[in-house]
Amino acid sequence: MALSGIEIFKKLPKTNCGECGVPTCLAFAMKLATGQAELVACPYVSDDVRAAIDEASAPPIRPLTIGTGDRAVKLGGETVMFRHEKRFENPPGLALVLSDTMDDSVVNEKLSKFKDLEFERVGLILRPQMLALKGESGDAGKFAAFVKRVVDQIDAGIILMSDKPEVMAEALKICKDKKPLIYAATRDTAEAMGNLAKEVACPLAVKGSGLDEVMAITDKLLGMGLKDLVIDSQPVNVKKALEDQVVIRRSALVKKVKQLGFPTITFPGQLTDNKMKETLIASLLIAKYAGIIVISEMEGHNVFPLLLDSLNIYTDPQRPMAVEEKVYEIGGPREDSPILITSNFSLTYFIVSGEVESSRVPAWLLIKDTEGLSVLTAWAAGKFAADTVAMFVKKCGIADRVKHRKLVIPGYLAGMSGELEEELPDWQILVGPREAAHLPAYLKQWSAA
Amino acid sequence: MALEIPKVSYSGKIKEIVLGKGDKALTVGGETSYPFYLFEGQMSLKPRIAMEVYDSTPEDWPPAALEPFADVVSDPAAWAKKCVDTYGAEMIALQLVSTDPNGENRSAEEAAAVTKKVVEAVDVPIIIWGCNNAEKDTEVLRKIAEDCAGRNLMIGPVTEANYKQIGAVAIGYEHTVIASTPIDINLAKQLNILLGNLGVPDGRILIDPTTGSLGYGLEYCYSVMERIRMAALTQEDERLQFPMVCNLGKEVWKTKEAKQSREEAPKLGDPVKRGVLMEAATAQLLLLAGADILIMRHPEAIGLIKDMLNDLLAA
Structure with a gap:
């Protein structure tokens, strides 16, 4: 559990100097506990206390942002298992896959369709926000050129996909300012990918088969000082996909397992070849905790139901939705x-x-x-x-x-x-x-x- | 580093309810965990899907929904038979819309005659769903309960306004009641208590929490159902430990987006796939919230949900 105001208060200097901008240490502690103040405002706490409070007051699921500007996608920061307990915070990012082995014409067509998928509802604009760019060719130059072509045409949250650190490095040179998600660090590439992510200050996805492997990799990356991580547990079937999502969320919230305290990335297309079924798996993952859902095809008929799904599940149950007068x-x-x-x-x-x-x-x-x-x-x-x-x-x-x-x-x-x-x-x-x-x-x- | 999965300890269990009679009877319920959380509980009885049949020819269905039934829409018995023989329906839900006093206002006798034909045409369990007018439903469902005595039909919606009358005939003629309340956990519990006090056995009660479509209030149903399941399983709320029924097909297919043609909504893609996915996605969410019986329309949406159920419940 996060520390209560009183527990934080006990660790503060109790001098009521007011330099933090709040008149008393107790009031400051209360603000810290509710996330309305930051500990850096107090010049007198020791480094040890700072570390202890920081760790205890960190959100159980790391909030992070992919991309910049209007199309930035916020993930994580979730605090409950069921939406009626409070609310779900950040709707999953829906990402369309594009590969550097696709013909230019195919890519252009998919991109122009992607741009069109925008729907107005209850005064909100609903649209898929992300593109997952895959370096399938394995060729660093080819992938970098492909990434450049895409990011020059469209403003979206970018996921760069390659298992090869040298290929990733080239692509990052093109678009690191757009704060893409680097996918992914595996058991073998954790160190190299971790260093890349650190260098460019971009979030990094962790790919492991099963939660134990994922935890081993995130543990290593946390040790390297990385904070903005995203988890892919590579489930082998739908049943396991649901189980992993529930176990990750629950471990992070209930047990404070810090190696699992991150948003997730999921690939329904890896679990079926049927595009209709892929949409249904995505629909399940929207309700059950996915952070990013990468899908292989986006058409109005599958994206619209998914956007509604996301809108419904992520609506704040304590605040009725209203339309314009x-x-x-x-x-x-x-x-x-x-x-x-x-x-x-x-x-x-x-x-x-x-x-x-x-x-x-x-x-x-x-x-x-x-x-x-x-x-x-x-x-x-x-x-x-x-x-x-x-x-x-x-x-x-x-x-x-x-x-x-x-x-x-x-x-x-x-x-x-x-x-x-x-x-x-x-x-x-x-x-x-x-x-x-x-x-x-x-x-x-x-x-x- | 081995993760120890933090498990929820469940103290309750959903009651098992037998649907229908004879060889094709089904049983639902029996869950001992949140839906599909098989790593910490059991769900040995599959959720079931009932295919809709209407007592009068539908007039406002989009082509996508009508096409699979185009040859049988004017004959409920043939319609039911087609659902079972062609689409493999494991249950039928007869929607008695034409009895609505604000609509065609067909009599209880007519409704009972249609029901009788459907009951005789197929041997799977049958849900009989009234027009949601408490007074008229009382009249219609009483007549049907009597005419189909001993068949163990699932009859509803049974509400606070007519539970006594319909509950009594359900006891007398051996049917199962669908206790319907407007998206409210306390009202749901209250009605189940009242039905129990009346003498309806626990093995003959199903909950209808009221269903909305994706994009049209589904979130309210979703959360109320989650809360009902949570109370039933973790707070030992015995009067909520009943399987839930969701009558979703008609809700989805009456929405604007499920009906629009390609010309009316060029950005919404293929109208058939769109309608099918809206229905299937609604069903998927309701299953995750705890539905045990889904009343659905499109064979393709049903196929997709069956496929998902097989995956989610695989050994």
């Missing part, structure tokens, strides 16, 4: 189309807009900001009260876009229709169905006249 146009509504209003809880929005869409009746959907609360909860919390609803209806400008003055409210809020009519005297308030599933039938019989 505005007027949504569904199916090209006109001045005689129905107007519906509901809350901005993302699930409410998706379900309601989905049903309106499937009704094929064009409609205006007013989404009011309820801080991500669902209709009834929002109403109970005063976030969907008649006065605020009325204010939103007035300011959103819908009145200028339609000829009629009929507003459909959620069936569960039938009770507020009178009050709303008082707030919106020009409008007629209609009570819609309670369940979104009944919207299509409702809309089909709706008429502006």
